[in-house]
Amino acid sequence: MIEVVNLAKTFGKGVPALSNVSFSVPTGAVCALLGHNGAGKTTTVNILSTLLKPSSGTALVAGYDVATDPVRVRQNIGVTGQDAALDLRLTGRENLVFFGRLRGLRRSEARSRAEELIQQFDMAHAADRQVSGYSGGMRRRIDIAVSLVVPPKVLFLDEPTTGLDPRSRRDVWNLVASMAAQDITVLLTTQYLEEADILSDSIVILNHGQIVASGTSDELKRQTGSSYCQMTVLNPEDLPRIALALADFEEVEVDADTGSVSVPAPRGVTTLSEVFRRMDELDVELLDISLRRPSLDEVFLHLTNPVQS
Amino acid sequence: MTAFALLTARTLRRGRLDLVFAVVVPILGLVGLTFLLRDVIATGRMSYPQYVLPAMVVQAMLFGALTTTDRAAWDKISGISARMRTLPISPYTPLMARMAYCLIRGGLALTASFFGAYLFGFRITSGFGYASAFVLMALTLTLALSLGADATGNKAGRTEVASQLLLVPQVLLVMLSTGLAPVDAFPEWLHPFVTYQPVSQIIETLRGFTVGQIETGNVVTSLAWCIGMLVVFGILAVRIQGRRS
Numbered sequence: 001m002i003e004v005v006n007l008a009k010t011f012g013k014g015v016p017a018l019s020n021v022s023f024s025v026p027t028g029a030v031c032a033l034l035g036h037n038g039a040g041k042t043t044t045v046n047i048l049s050t051l052l053k054p055s056s057g058t059a060l061v062a063g064y065d066v067a068t069d070p071v072r073v074r075q076n077i078g079v080t081g082q083d084a085a086l087d088l089r090l091t092g093r094e095n096l097v098f099f100g101r102l103r104g105l106r107r108s109e110a111r112s113r114a115e116e117l118i119q120q121f122d123m124a125h126a127a128d129r130q131v132s133g134y135s136g137g138m139r140r141r142i143d144i145a146v147s148l149v150v151p152p153k154v155l156f157l158d159e160p161t162t163g164l165d166p167r168s169r170r171d172v173w174n175l176v177a178s179m180a181a182q183d184i185t186v187l188l189t190t191q192y193l194e195e196a197d198i199l200s201d202s203i204v205i206l207n208h209g210q211i212v213a214s215g216t217s218d219e220l221k222r223q224t225g226s227s228y229c230q231m232t233v234l235n236p237e238d239l240p241r242i243a244l245a246l247a248d249f250e251e252v253e254v255d256a257d258t259g260s261v262s263v264p265a266p267r268g269v270t271t272l273s274e275v276f277r278r279m280d281e282l283d284v285e286l287l288d289i290s291l292r293r294p295s296l297d298e299v300f301l302h303l304t305n306p307v308q309s
Numbered sequence: 310m311t312a313f314a315l316l317t318a319r320t321l322r323r324g325r326l327d328l329v330f331a332v333v334v335p336i337l338g339l340v341g342l343t344f345l346l347r348d349v350i351a352t353g354r355m356s357y358p359q360y361v362l363p364a365m366v367v368q369a370m371l372f373g374a375l376t377t378t379d380r381a382a383w384d385k386i387s388g389i390s391a392r393m394r395t396l397p398i399s400p401y402t403p404l405m406a407r408m409a410y411c412l413i414r415g416g417l418a419l420t421a422s423f424f425g426a427y428l429f430g431f432r433i434t435s436g437f438g439y440a441s442a443f444v445l446m447a448l449t450l451t452l453a454l455s456l457g458a459d460a461t462g463n464k465a466g467r468t469e470v471a472s473q474l475l476l477v478p479q480v481l482l483v484m485l486s487t488g489l490a491p492v493d494a495f496p497e498w499l500h501p502f503v504t505y506q507p508v509s510q511i512i513e514t515l516r517g518f519t520v521g522q523i524e525t526g527n528v529v530t531s532l533a534w535c536i537g538m539l540v541v542f543g544i545l546a547v548r549i550q551g552r553r554s
Binding site: 049050051071074075077079081083084085086087088089098099101102103104146 | 316387388389391395397
């Protein structure tokens, strides 16, 4: 449903904002573009939503080429940008009706569709207030609803949860999850790894305009190795003793600031219980001990900045 | 309803207050200037309201055009512009809607000016043809300048600044023109500027249309200004609106 091949974009004569970007998202799947500010996420979304022309490469959205057939693409997409693109002086409902009619719905159709979306997005209490008085979370929700007035085949969400409080973020997550159930293909961008992990079927990690890794969340995590056994001690003075006791593990990482120690745990729970037994022998008091897989954060840092990690 | 009609209706709804100003300001201007200046400035055989009406109209057309800057800039910074571009409508529709608004605003201001001046004894004595020419030139002027203002606002994407900055030269051009007073009322060294600057030229043409006495050279100059600006600013505005880099 989204097919991107060797996409590149250079603004003016500057450094390429995107180069050699290729990925594809099947129908009904959710794909997350993950990266820092300036990594090329928004540029990619802007090209795919026909706001920018690619410098080279091709991109098919809903089966149509964004460069040669932008009108057909626009008929099949919904776009929610980083900032709410709403008429602040209208109410939420009026915005829905207005954009519905701009997309060619008749007045009565636009009204009933607006009502449907208000119910679906659980906004009945606020629908008839001016958008200018909405909270950030409400604006984002109505903004996403506006992108759905005519159900698109592909939905673009550019940083849909940036600036939202945790609860509103969760609301947006639930909305995104419901898109897949409606067979809507979603491409979202995010700086939050947790978000990409939870929401998406596949993740594309961008850095300086290039793809540094892509795949499912599990595949990406596997790339950076196995699980860790991590513990936090009550008394940081014990750290040197602990390091000595665990010296036979390949990599012992000691973080004096947080009072934590981690060692690779290729054998999982067996390793954990071995570490625990040794701590018991040393008579060290632990605040916490756990087995954990590398977080996407670590994957991200590892992939985008291998020297530091 | 088409996207064009929808967007025009939206602009009109948002501009309610501005439209009230469009009607009230030229009337107030006419009343104020007439009472202040009718015994001060000699306008020959022509009554002062008859003399000053074209200046009021031009002033209204200039000011109406300036307000476009803010509308274009607001559409851009609110992100509405970008969203429109992802909709299956022509990218030029929002520009056309803003221009339709300016023409409607101009039409209202013209009607109000005529109505107000009529009460003070202003008459068009030249017939329907000249009256149409008057209306057409006034609207062409406001459309041309609106396109320029639209290009500015659309490019800069900042409200407040642009239209305020342009307000000063606009007021100066009208003050230092033969709109409010004949050229003899100005100091000698200003005569060349006052006579030949475009606002004076256009006001002279419009005044000529109201009484049916026109000078070919002057009409050609005014037409050149109006059409020249229409073409130049039109190309600019369309290019900025249509750009998809």
